[in-house]
Amino acid sequence: MAAAAARADGQEKVIAAAKHIVSSLATSKNAAEDMIRILSGFDNRLSTINDLFAPSSDRSGGGADVDGDGHDLSVAELRLEAAQKVVLRWDASDSLLWESCPEDAEEYLAAVDCLISLAELSISTGAGAGAAEDLVGRAEIALQMAMSRLGEEFRHLMVRNAVPLDSNDLCSSIRRLSLSFASDSGDAIEDFESSVDDEHHHHQPTPQQEEGSPEDRSGSSLMDDRNLDLIHPEVVADLKAIADRMIEAKYDREHRHVYCTVRRDILDECLSILGVDRISIEEVQRIEWRMLDDKMKKWIQAVKIVVRVLLWGERRLCDQILAASEELREECFAETTKGFVMQLLNFGDAIVICQRSSEKLFRILDMYEALADVLPDLHALFAADPKDLICDEADGILKRLGDAVKGTLMEFGNAIQKEPSRKPTQGGEIHPMTRYVMNYVKFLVVYINTLNILLDDGGVCGTDEGCSEGWENKNTDGENFENMTPLGRRMLLIISYLESNLDEKSKVYEDGAMRYIFLMNNILYIVNKVKDSELGRLLGDHWIRRHRSQIRQYATSYLRTSWTKVLSCLKDDGYGSGSSSSISKVALKEKFKNFNMAFEEIYRVQTTWKVPDPQLREELRISISEKVIPAYRSFMGRFGGQLEGGRHGKYIKYTSDDLESHLSDLFEGLPGLTPRKKT
Numbered sequence: 121m122a123a124a125a126a127r128a129d130g131q132e133k134v135i136a137a138a139k140h141i142v143s144s145l146a147t148s149k150n151a152a153e154d155m156i157r158i159l160s161g162f163d164n165r166l167s168t169i170n171d172l173f174a175p176s177s178d179r180s181g182g183g184a185d186v187d188g189d190g191h192d193l194s195v196a197e198l199r200l201e202a203a204q205k206v207v208l209r210w211d212a213s214d215s216l217l218w219e220s221c222p223e224d225a226e227e228y229l230a231a232v233d234c235l236i237s238l239a240e241l242s243i244s245t246g247a248g249a250g251a252a253e254d255l256v257g258r259a260e261i262a263l264q265m266a267m268s269r270l271g272e273e274f275r276h277l278m279v280r281n282a283v284p285l286d287s288n289d290l291c292s293s294i295r296r297l298s299l300s301f302a303s304d305s306g307d308a309i310e311d312f313e314s315s316v317d318d319e320h321h322h323h324q325p326t327p328q329q330e331e332g333s334p335e336d337r338s339g340s341s342l343m344d345d346r347n348l349d350l351i352h353p354e355v356v357a358d359l360k361a362i363a364d365r366m367i368e369a370k371y372d373r374e375h376r377h378v379y380c381t382v383r384r385d386i387l388d389e390c391l392s393i394l395g396v397d398r399i400s401i402e403e404v405q406r407i408e409w410r411m412l413d414d415k416m417k418k419w420i421q422a423v424k425i426v427v428r429v430l431l432w433g434e435r436r437l438c439d440q441i442l443a444a445s446e447e448l449r450e451e452c453f454a455e456t457t458k459g460f461v462m463q464l465l466n467f468g469d470a471i472v473i474c475q476r477s478s479e480k481l482f483r484i485l486d487m488y489e490a491l492a493d494v495l496p497d498l499h500a501l502f503a504a505d506p507k508d509l510i511c512d513e514a515d516g517i518l519k520r521l522g523d524a525v526k527g528t529l530m531e532f533g534n535a536i537q538k539e540p541s542r543k544p545t546q547g548g549e550i551h552p553m554t555r556y557v558m559n560y561v562k563f564l565v566v567y568i569n570t571l572n573i574l575l576d577d578g579g580v581c582g583t584d585e586g587c588s589e590g591w592e593n594k595n596t597d598g599e600n601f602e603n604m605t606p607l608g609r610r611m612l613l614i615i616s617y618l619e620s621n622l623d624e625k626s627k628v629y630e631d632g633a634m635r636y637i638f639l640m641n642n643i644l645y646i647v648n649k650v651k652d653s654e655l656g657r658l659l660g661d662h663w664i665r666r667h668r669s670q671i672r673q674y675a676t677s678y679l680r681t682s683w684t685k686v687l688s689c690l691k692d693d694g695y696g697s698g699s700s701s702s703i704s705k706v707a708l709k710e711k712f713k714n715f716n717m718a719f720e721e722i723y724r725v726q727t728t729w730k731v732p733d734p735q736l737r738e739e740l741r742i743s744i745s746e747k748v749i750p751a752y753r754s755f756m757g758r759f760g761g762q763l764e765g766g767r768h769g770k771y772i773k774y775t776s777d778d779l780e781s782h783l784s785d786l787f788e789g790l791p792g793l794t795p796r797k798k799t
Contacts, residue, residue: 274362396464
C-alpha cells in the first residue's frame with residue numbers, strides 16, 4: 121500500500137512539472153507542440169491530460185483552428201494522436217490488458233477517456249469546421265476499436281474471475297439459511313402393502329417441518345447468502361471502470377450483450393450443478409415415479425438456492441458493475457436471469473399437469489411451500505420489470521400447485537371410499553389400507569399452516585364427492601364441524617371415509633366375532649394415530665372419547681357373539697345340586713361335554729386371531745375371564761362333585777386355573793395350538 125501511494129505521488133509530481141513546463145513555453149503553437157511531443161515520448165500518459173491547454177483567447181487567436189466550443193484543434197489533434205497510438209498498440213497485441221501491469225490498464229482507460237471527450241466535440245460552421253469534423257470522425261473510429269477491445273477485456277475478466285460454484289458450495293449456502301427439504305414421508309407411502317411396517321420404516325418429519333409454516337422452515341437471516349460473491353471482489357472495480365466507459369461512450373447495447381451472454385452461461389451451468397435439467401412436459405409425463413421424485417426434490421432445493429443465493433447475487437453484481445446506468449442495470453438483470461428462472465418455473469408447471477396420485481402429494485406440497493417462501497423475494501428482485509412476466513408466471517404456478525394439492529386430496533378421499541379390496545386380513549389384523557391412510561394423514565399434518573390456507577375456500581369441506589353426507593354424519597355424531605380448522609374438517613372426512621370402508625370390509629368375515637376383532641383392531645389403530653400426533657388437536661378430545669366408546673361397544677358385541685354359547689353350557693337349567701338321578705348325570709355329562717367342545721373350538725380358532733395392541737389384548741382377556749371363570753367355578757362347585765371320580769370324571773377336563781391359563785393364549789396369532797389337559 122505504501123509503495124503504491126509513493127508511486128501515485130511521484131506520477132502526480134511528474135504531471136504537475138509537465139504542466140508547468142508547457143505553460144511556461146506555450147508562447148506559440150509550435151513550441152507547445154514540440155514540448156508535448158517530447159513529454160509524450162517520455163510517458164504516453166502525459167498526452168492524455170485533458171486540461172493541458174485551457175482554452176484562452178490568446179491561444180485560439182493568431183489563426184489557430186477552433187471547434188464550436190473554442191477548443192484549440194491543434195491540441196485536440198495531439199491528444200487524438202496520443203490516444204490512437206495507445207489503442208492501436210493494444211489492438212495489434214494478443215495480450216490482455218488486465219493481465220498486464222496495472223499501469224497499462226490505467227493508460228488505456230485514460231486514452232479511452234480522451235477519445236470519448238474528443239468524439240463529443242461540437243462542430244461549428246466556421247473556418248475550422250472541416251478539420252474539426254475530421255478529428256471527431258477519427259476519434260469515433262478509434263473509440264469503436266477501443267470499445268471492441270474493452271468488450272473482450274470485460275468478457276475475459278468476467279469469465280476468468282467468476283467464483284467457481286459446485287453443488288456442495290450451493291447446498292452449504294442454503295443450509296446456512298436453516299432450510300430443510302426432507303419431506304421423506306412421500307417416499308414410504310406408495311401403496312397399501314408398503315405401509316404395513318410403517319412404524320419402523322417411515323422417516324419422521326424434521327424439526328424444521330414440525331415448526332409448521334414455510335417461513336419457520338426457511339430460517340430468519342438471509343443477509344449472508346444474499347451477499348454471496350459471484351465474481352471475485354478484487355476485479356469488480358475494474359469491471360465497473362470498463363462498464364462506465366462503455367456506457368459513457370453510448371456503447372451500452374454492446375456492453376449489455378457481453379454482460380448478459382457471460383452471466384447467462386454461468387447461471388445455466390449452476391442449474392446443471394443443482395440437477396435441474398431442461399425437460400419437456402411430455403418427458404415429465406412419461407418419467408418413472410422414482411426418477412421424477414428425485415427431480416422434484418432437486419427442484420425444491422434449487423428454487424431456494426436460485427432465488428435466495430444466485431438471483432440476489434446477480435442483483436448485487438448488476439448494481440455494482442452497472443452503477444452508471446439504472447436503465448442498463450435493470451435490462452441486464454432481467455435479460456440475464458429471466459430464461460434461467462423460467463426454466464426453473466417450467467418444471468413446476470409440468471408437474472401441475474401430471475396425472476395426480478397420492479404419492480406425489482407430499483412433494484407437490486414441498487414445491488408449493490418452497491415457491492411460496494421465495495415469492496416475496498422474486499417480487500422484490502423483479503420489481504422494476506414493467507411487464508412483470510416472471511412474477512406473474514410464478515404466481516400462476518403457485519396457484520396451480522395449490523389447486524393440484526386440493527385436487528389430489530379430493531381424489532384421495534374418493535379413492536378411500538371406493539377402495540374395492542374385499543380380501544379379509546389374516547386373524548382380523550389391521551388392514552393395510554388403515555395403516556396407509558393414517559400414516560398419510562399424519563404426515564399431512566406437518567403442512568398444517570399451508571393446508572389450512574389452501575383448504576380455506578369458504579365452504580364446509582370443499583367439493584369432495586360425498587361431502588354433504590360426511591358433513592351430516594359428523595354433525596349428528598356431535599362433532600363441532602363448523603368450528604374446526606379447514607384441515608381438521610378435511611381430516612375428519614377422510615377418516616370417516618376410512619371407517620365406512622372398514623365397516624364394509626368387516627362384513628366379509630363369516631365369523632361374527634372375528635368381525636368385531638377386526639373393527640376393534642382398526643379403530644384402535646386410528647385412535648392411537650390421532651391421539652399421538654397433531655391430529656388429536658385437529659379432531660379434538662370429543663372425537664377420541666367417542667371412538668374409544670365405539671371400541672368398547674365392539675368388545676361387548678364380541679363377547680356376546682363369541683362366548684354366549686360357552687356360557688349357555690354352564691346354566692343349571694333347573695337341576696338340583698343334590699340330584700343323583702341318571703337323567704341328571706346324563707344331562708350334566710352333556711353339559712360338560714358341550715362346554716369342553718365349545719371352549720376348545722374357541723381356543724383353537726381365536727389363538728390364531730391377532731390383536732396387536734397389548735393393552736387391548738389384555739383387556740379382552742380380562743373381560744372374557746370375568747365372564748367365563750366365575751361361571752365355570754360356580755357350575756363346578758354345584759355339579760362337579762356328581763361327576764368326579766370313576767368313569768364320569770373324564771368329562772371334567774379343566775380346572776378354573778386351566779381355563780385361566782388357556783385364555784392367556786388368545787389373540788396371539790399362533791396357529792396350531794390345542795388346549796392342554798387338566799393338571
